[in-house]
Amino acid sequence: MTKWALITGATSGIGWETSFALAAQGYAILATGRRYEKLVELEQALKKAHPQLEVKLAAFDVSDRFEVSEFLKAHAADLDQVEILVNNAGLAKGIEKMQEANLDDWEVMIDTNVKGLLFMTRGVIQNMIKKNTGHIVNLGSVAGRWTYPGGGVYCATKFAVRALSEGLRMDLLGTRIRITNIEPGMVNTDFSYVRLGDKSKADKVYEGMTPLEAKDIAETIAWCVARPPHVNIQELVIYPTDQAHVGQVFRRGDGR
Ligand code: NDP
Numbered sequence: 001m002t003k004w005a006l007i008t009g010a011t012s013g014i015g016w017e018t019s020f021a022l023a024a025q026g027y028a029i030l031a032t033g034r035r036y037e038k039l040v041e042l043e044q045a046l047k048k049a050h051p052q053l054e055v056k057l058a059a060f061d062v063s064d065r066f067e068v069s070e071f072l073k074a075h076a077a078d079l080d081q082v083e084i085l086v087n088n089a090g091l092a093k094g095i096e097k098m099q100e101a102n103l104d105d106w107e108v109m110i111d112t113n114v115k116g117l118l119f120m121t122r123g124v125i126q127n128m129i130k131k132n133t134g135h136i137v138n139l140g141s142v143a144g145r146w147t148y149p150g151g152g153v154y155c156a157t158k159f160a161v162r163a164l165s166e167g168l169r170m171d172l173l174g175t176r177i178r179i180t181n182i183e184p185g186m187v188n189t190d191f192s193y194v195r196l197g198d199k200s201k202a203d204k205v206y207e208g209m210t211p212l213e214a215k216d217i218a219e220t221i222a223w224c225v226a227r228p229p230h231v232n233i234q235e236l237v238i239y240p241t242d243q244a245h246v247g248q249v250f251r252r253g254d255g256r
C-alpha cells in the first residue's frame with residue numbers, strides 16, 4: 001500500500017524541500033499550502049524528479065478551522081494512508097516590542113503556528129492510532145527554547161510547539177506513533193521576507209554569515225523519519241555554524 005506524507009506549508013522553503021526529501025524515500029506526497037499556483041509548480045518539479053510519484057495537492061489555510069475540516073472531509077480516504085505529517089506551515093510577523101506590536105500580527109502567528117498545528121494533528125491522529133503507526137514532525141525553532149527582543153510572541157508560539165510535542169508524546173505513549181520537534185536556527189527561506197515585508201531588510205538578516213538552507217532541514221527531517229520504528233528523535237536543535245545562539249551571529253567583517 002502506498003504510504004503518504006502530508007506536508008503543510010509545502011509551497012516554499014522547508015516544506016518545499018521536505019517534499020523532495022520524503023519523495024526520495026518513496027513516500028507519495030500530499031502537499032498543502034494556501035497558494036495553489038505554487039503547489040502546482042511543486043507537483044511539476046516533483047514529477048520531473050520522480051516520474052512515477054503520486055502527488056496530491058490541497059490549498060487551504062491551516063489556521064481556519066472550517067477550511068481544515070473541509071480538507072479533512074475531502075481527503076478522508078487519503079488520510080487512512082498518511083504515515084507522516086509534517087506540521088511545517090508557520091510564520092513570524094514583525095519584530096516590534098510587545099508594547100508597540102500589531103495585534104493582527106499576534107493573531108496570525110498564534111492562529112497559524114499553534115492552532116493550525118493542533119487542527120492538523122487532531123485531523124490525522126485518530127487514523128494513526130487506528131493503524132498504530134505514524135510519525136508527526138513539528139517545526140519548532142530555537143525560538144521555542146530561547147527568547148529574543150522583539151520576538152516574544154513568535155517565540156511563545158514555538159515554545160507552545162515544544163510543549164505540544166511533549167504532550168503528544170505523553171498522550172500517545174504505548175502506541176507506535178512518533179513525535180519529533182525540529183528546532184532550527186537561521187534558515188534562508190522566505191521566512192524573513194514574510195516577517196519584515198521588505199526584501200532588502202530580509203537579505204540583511206543573513207548578511208555576512210552562512211545560514212542554513214531549507215535542504216539542510218529537509219534532510220534532517222528525512223533522517224528522523226528513516227530511523228527504525230523503535231527510535232524516536234524527540235527534539236533536534238540545528239544551528240548554522242555561524243550562529244552560536246539566537247542572538248549571537250558571527251558575520252564576516254566583524255573583525256575576527
Ligand atoms: P517560508 O515562508 O519559506 O514557508 C512558510 C510556509 O508556510 C509556506 O509554504 C506558506 O505557504 C505556509 N503557510 C504560512 N501560513 C499558512 C497558513 N495560514 N496556512 C497554510 N500554510 C501556511 O518559511 P520557512 O520554510 O522558513 O518556514 C517553515 C517553518 O519553519 C515555519 O513553521 C517556521 O516558523 C519554521 N522555522 C523557520 C526558520 C527560519 O529561519 N526560516 C527557523 C526555525 C523554524 P502559503 O503562503 O502558500 O500558505
Ligand code: 8X3
Nearest residue numbers: 141142143185186246
Ligand atoms: C526562526 C528562527 O531565530 O529567526 O524560527 O526566530 S529565529
